[in-house]
Amino acid sequence: MAKATTGICLVDVILFSFFLVAPRAFAAAAAVTDTLRGGRNITDGETLVSADGTFTLGFFSPGVSAKRYLGIWFTVSPDAVCWVANRDSPLNVTSGVLAISDAGSLVLLDGSGGGHVAWSSNSPYAASVEARLSNSGNLVVRDASGSTTTLWQSFDHPSNTLLPGMKMGKNLWTGAEWDLTSWRSPDDPSPGTYRRVLDTSGIPDVVLWQDGVERYRSGPWNGRWFSGNPEAATYTTNLITFQVTVSPGEMSYGYVSKPGAPLTRSVVLDTGVVKRLVWEATSRTWQTYFQGPRDVCDAYAKCGAFGLCDANAPSTSFCGCLRGFSPTSPAAWAMKDASGGCRRNVPLRCGNTTTTDGFALVQGVKLPDTHNASVDTGITVEECRARCVANCSCLAYAAADIRGGGGGSGCVIWTGGIVDLRYVDQGQGLFLRLAESELDEGRSRKFMLWKTVIAAPISATIIMLVLLLAIWCRRKHKISEGIPHNPATTVPSVDLQKVKAATGNFSQSHVIGQGGFGIVYKGQLPDGRMIAVKRLHQSTLAKKGKKDFSNRSLDLYIFGT
Ligand SMILES: *[C@@H]1O[C@H](CO)[C@@H](O)[C@H](O)[C@H]1NC(C)=O
Numbered sequence: 001m002a003k004a005t006t007g008i009c010l011v012d013v014i015l016f017s018f019f020l021v022a023p024r025a026f027a028a029a030a031a032v033t034d035t036l037r038g039g040r041n042i043t044d045g046e047t048l049v050s051a052d053g054t055f056t057l058g059f060f061s062p063g064v065s066a067k068r069y070l071g072i073w074f075t076v077s078p079d080a081v082c083w084v085a086n087r088d089s090p091l092n093v094t095s096g097v098l099a100i101s102d103a104g105s106l107v108l109l110d111g112s113g114g115g116h117v118a119w120s121s122n123s124p125y126a127a128s129v130e131a132r133l134s135n136s137g138n139l140v141v142r143d144a145s146g147s148t149t150t151l152w153q154s155f156d157h158p159s160n161t162l163l164p165g166m167k168m169g170k171n172l173w174t175g176a177e178w179d180l181t182s183w184r185s186p187d188d189p190s191p192g193t194y195r196r197v198l199d200t201s202g203i204p205d206v207v208l209w210q211d212g213v214e215r216y217r218s219g220p221w222n223g224r225w226f227s228g229n230p231e232a233a234t235y236t237t238n239l240i241t242f243q244v245t246v247s248p249g250e251m252s253y254g255y256v257s258k259p260g261a262p263l264t265r266s267v268v269l270d271t272g273v274v275k276r277l278v279w280e281a282t283s284r285t286w287q288t289y290f291q292g293p294r295d296v297c298d299a300y301a302k303c304g305a306f307g308l309c310d311a312n313a314p315s316t317s318f319c320g321c322l323r324g325f326s327p328t329s330p331a332a333w334a335m336k337d338a339s340g341g342c343r344r345n346v347p348l349r350c351g352n353t354t355t356t357d358g359f360a361l362v363q364g365v366k367l368p369d370t371h372n373a374s375v376d377t378g379i380t381v382e383e384c385r386a387r388c389v390a391n392c393s394c395l396a397y398a399a400a401d402i403r404g405g406g407g408g409s410g411c412v413i414w415t416g417g418i419v420d421l422r423y424v425d426q427g428q429g430l431f432l433r434l435a436e437s438e439l440d441e442g443r444s445r446k447f448m449l450w451k452t453v454i455a456a457p458i459s460a461t462i463i464m465l466v467l468l469l470a471i472w473c474r475r476k477h478k479i480s481e482g483i484p485h486n487p488a489t490t491v492p493s494v495d496l497q498k499v500k501a502a503t504g505n506f507s508q509s510h511v512i513g514q515g516g517f518g519i520v521y522k523g524q525l526p527d528g529r530m531i532a533v534k535r536l537h538q539s540t541l542a543k544k545g546k547k548d549f550s551n552r553s554l555d556l557y558i559f560g561t
Pocket residue numbers: 039040041097099109
């Protein structure tokens with residue numbers, strides 16, 4: 001699909017540029033330009049158009065509003081306004097004028113003759129400046145005397161839209177910050193209640209705030225994507241490349257378009273929804289590639305501290321507690337209010353020099369809020385574990401970076417609450433510190449870790465292979481004997497109740513193996529036949545688009561008596 005879109009888009013761009021360039025070449029009177037020079041001005045009705053035609057700057061009225069704003073929009077889609085100059089000071093008249101002041105700033109005058117300034121770039125003084133609308137949609141004020149120094153640019157003053165080449169975050173030298181702020185309504189570009197900000201404490205994480213309340217986190221950057229949005233790996237393939245900068249001078253997040261990619265933008269709507277939109281030239285519409293928050297579990301800290309949200313659970317039980325924890329207020333939980341979170345069942349035992357605590361691996365999650373976490377990208381995950389063991393304040397640790405595969409690298413250590421944890425497909429692993437007695441019937445920690453990290457996936461794979469081999473051998477054997485039915489078969493549709501009964505309702509005592517995708521149980525049907533059932537994990541189910549737990553989430557093998 002992406003390929004087709006790109007192809008069509010290219011044709012479109014060529015056609016579009018032809019129509020755009022042709023009139024310019026043959027009818028110079030049209031006076032389409034991308035640059036405003038000193039002494040000239042842009043009145044309501046006139047525009048600047050970027051050299052490649054993608055972006056237009058001019059006056060507009062949003063939605064049903066009659067007020068006039070100066071803004072930049074996509075030429076193909078004038079409703080897609082990506083920047084507004086005078087968000088807070090609309091003009092009531094259509095006599096607005098954009099000009100360059102004597103001091104070298106861009107000024108928006110209401111044209112009343114009184115010289116009332118509705119908006120100004122307040123850029124530093126330069127004797128002779130010009131403003132150019134670049135092909136990226138950035139309005140740049142430069143010294144017109146040939147210097148390449150940028151005096152001011154609209155990309156440094158984002159509205160509600162992040163375009164390719166823009167940034168969110170902080171310039172740590174100048175203290176300048178780049179945030180997105182929603183419009184108040186589709187008819188009113190003045191700043192609304194939602195702000196999208198790069199949290200630069202801990203690991204960079206894109207956070208949506210509403211009036212000072214944290215609403216939604218993309219999850220910490222893990223080198224490849226934001227921990228809560230692994231689907232980005234898929235939808236960005238032919239579209240964009242993320243650019244996250246962590247340096248002494250800057251902490252920022254942005255993205256650039258891949259060559260030949262369609263137009264794209266990321267926008268914070270007045271409703272608090274964050275969208276990644278992509279222009280589809282054939283239908284001339286914006287397609288939504290990503291939308292967040294996606295579900296109930298994206299609501300910040302939905303299940304409180306040490307809670308874990310599972311969006312695939314039945315609607316009454318999204319929230320659970322981490323292993324070794326129980327609801328702080330069972331009464332509130334019974335009323336479906338899990339925000340009070342969970343508390344530890346058995347206290348940790350950690351002294352000056354020794355600890356008997358161990359770690360449980362919580363797999364497939366969006367990592368918790370790292371705002372108060374300590375981060376070291378320069379050590380291995382093994383060193384991270386040792387650091388956590390040695391520090392009684394350490395409650396959990398995880399890899400900071402998953403590039404390079406394996407267990408990843410780097411170190412995040414949580415000492416405060418574990419907040420805003422949820423399951424996601426292709427999620428990461430969190431190592432949770434627990435008292436020894438909470439760890440798998442007191443078996444040694446070493447064994448535990450070995451079992452979860454290495455042995456389980458291997459043994460589950462081996463068991464499945466052996467089963468399949470057995471089925472294959474038996475099938476072959478029977479076929480050669482000319483017996484028409486298969487004694488061991490996979491059954492696409494089977495009575496769930498029967499399977500439940502046969503496996504003691506998927507009881508622990510029937511487990512014969514487990515791995516990354518599911519748990520394998522053995523059982524016996526009433527007619528005496530043995531069965532093996534692989535029950536897929538919820539996260540695996542979600543990946544396969546299966547919402548509910550049903551017999552479709554089982555792989556069943558039946559063996560003849
Ligand atoms: C805008 O430019 C026109 C013609 O170049 C000029 O007549 C007019 O006075 C200018 N307006 C302002 C506000 O500078």
